[in-house]
Amino acid sequence: xxxxxxxxxxxxxxxxxxxxxxxxxxxxxxxxxxxxxxxxxxxxxxxxxxxxxxxxxxxxxxxxxxxxxxxxxxxxxxxxxxxxxxxxxxxxxxxxxxxxxxxxxxxxxxxxxxxxxxxxxxxxxxxxxxxxxxxxxxxxxxxxxxxxxxxxxxxxxxxxxxxxxxxxxxxxxxxxxxxxxxxxxxxxxxxxxxxxxxxxxxxxxxxxxxxxxxxxxxxxxxxxxxxxxxxxxxxxxxxxxxxxxxxxxxxxxxxxxxxxxxxxxxxxx
Numbered sequence: 001x002x003x004x005x006x007x008x009x010x011x012x013x014x015x016x017x018x019x020x021x022x023x024x025x026x027x028x029x030x031x032x033x034x035x036x037x038x039x040x041x042x043x044x045x046x047x048x049x050x051x052x053x054x055x056x057x058x059x060x061x062x063x064x065x066x067x068x069x070x071x072x073x074x075x076x077x078x079x080x081x082x083x084x085x086x087x088x089x090x091x092x093x094x095x096x097x098x099x100x101x102x103x104x105x106x107x108x109x110x111x112x113x114x115x116x117x118x119x120x121x122x123x124x125x126x127x128x129x130x131x132x133x134x135x136x137x138x139x140x141x142x143x144x145x146x147x148x149x150x151x152x153x154x155x156x157x158x159x160x161x162x163x164x165x166x167x168x169x170x171x172x173x174x175x176x177x178x179x180x181x182x183x184x185x186x187x188x189x190x191x192x193x194x195x196x197x198x199x200x201x202x203x204x205x206x207x208x209x210x211x212x213x214x215x216x217x218x219x220x221x222x223x224x225x226x227x228x229x230x231x232x233x234x235x236x237x238x239x240x241x242x243x244x245x246x247x248x249x250x251x252x253x254x255x256x257x258x259x260x261x262x263x264x265x266x267x268x269x
Contacts, residue, residue: 023096059086090200135178199242
């Protein structure tokens with residue numbers, strides 16, 4: 001599928017012809033984005049990766065954008081994308097992935113709950129033949145260095161059970177914000193994505209399986225960050241509604257129509 005550029009301004013230079021694109025959605029992250037970017041840059045440079053780092057500012061009201069601009073002035077690997085307003089994590093990830101230029105694309109949470117060094121595990125799965133590699137906190141739970149509180153574990157497990165039941169997704173962990181894609185898989189999946197909030201993960205996995213992509217679940221080291229903005233009760237109810245939207249989209253042929261429209265656009269170019 002052809003690449004669609006998302007709305008929003010892209011600021012600063014970019015690594016030419018990168019092998020990897022690392023997308024980081026950010027909302028009011030001025031306090032921790034400096035440490036995140038330093039760690040990501042240290043990792044890619046120590047490993048010799050040819051990579052770009054795309055931070056998507058989701059309408060932050062603090063100094064997030066200014067911090068990223070400062071990093072971009074010193075580090076050509078860093079790019080900033082500004083959303084037109086606060087749209088949600090799903091919108092931000094989609095914007096970054098569709099603007100990415102590499103052959104292998106990944107997104108990670110700004111808190112680096114899964115250390116960026118674990119990206120090697122995702123990239124290895126892609127190299128071994130997977131179209132999509134998703135980090136999992138539950139395949140090897142002993143890799144969790146700082147567990148969630150019990151109530152968060154409970155809600156997380158319940159949501160994942162419902163997701164498996166309603167969406168038919170065979171994964172132990174759909175919500176881990178640590179996923180990598182081949183360029184072809186990313187272009188297809190994120191052009192079809194409709195959910196802009198927290199519930200986008202089940203949708204992109206649902207689309208991927210329906211489109212015949214090979215998705216590999218990979219255990220990763222993970223540490224809970226107490227500063228997470230995820231509200232399990234309120235956001236969980238919203239995500240359940242979003243799952244109903246996904247099923248309705250599939251039932252009514254929304255994704256199929258969108259595919260045909262994209263293909264028709266490609267042929268007309």
